[in-house]
Amino acid sequence: MRDLREQEKPSTDVPMSVLMCWRDALEVPLAELLVEPDMRLSQSIAHRAKLVRMMKTILTLCEHGGDERTQRLVTMLREQMLELMPELTEVTGWPSMGSRRSQDELGRIGQQPISLDGFSSDVLAD
Numbered sequence: 018m019r020d021l022r023e024q025e026k027p028s029t030d031v032p033m034s035v036l037m038c039w040r041d042a043l044e045v046p047l048a049e050l051l052v053e054p055d056m057r058l059s060q061s062i063a064h065r066a067k068l069v070r071m072m073k074t075i076l077t078l079c080e081h082g083g084d085e086r087t088q089r090l091v092t093m094l095r096e097q098m099l100e101l102m103p104e105l106t107e108v109t110g111w112p113s114m115g116s117r118r119s120q121d122e123l124g125r126i127g128q129q130p131i132s133l134d135g136f137s138s139d140v141l142a143d
Contacts, residue, residue, distance in 0.1 A: 069108055
């Protein structure tokens with residue numbers, strides 16, 4: 018943990034090899050790791066978050082039915098969203114009962130843990 022905290026300091030010069038490991042582990046573009054944080058999401062992450070929210074709304078509309086014409090339009094919209102961002106296939110609709118997971122449920126990180134194989138043992142020692 019000490020080494021990870023050290024890497025987060027603005028004065029630390031993190032080697033490119035370590036940044037590449039973080040990029041792969043976090044599945045984000047390398048530029049996201051190099052941009053100064055200002056308490057807001059970067060433009061690309063904010064854009065992706067908006068697309069995910071739109072897809073959740075589209076899938077919820079699909080689940081709630083509607084007339085045939087509306088269902089066709091929703092299906093077309095879903096297909097168009099997948100053209101923009103194919104990884105949206107994993108997104109599910111909005112929950113019908115609340116929006117929080119219970120303490121017993123795992124989020125995506127619990128179901129697909131980040132692999133630390135690319136990191137050297139001295140970075141992970143603490």
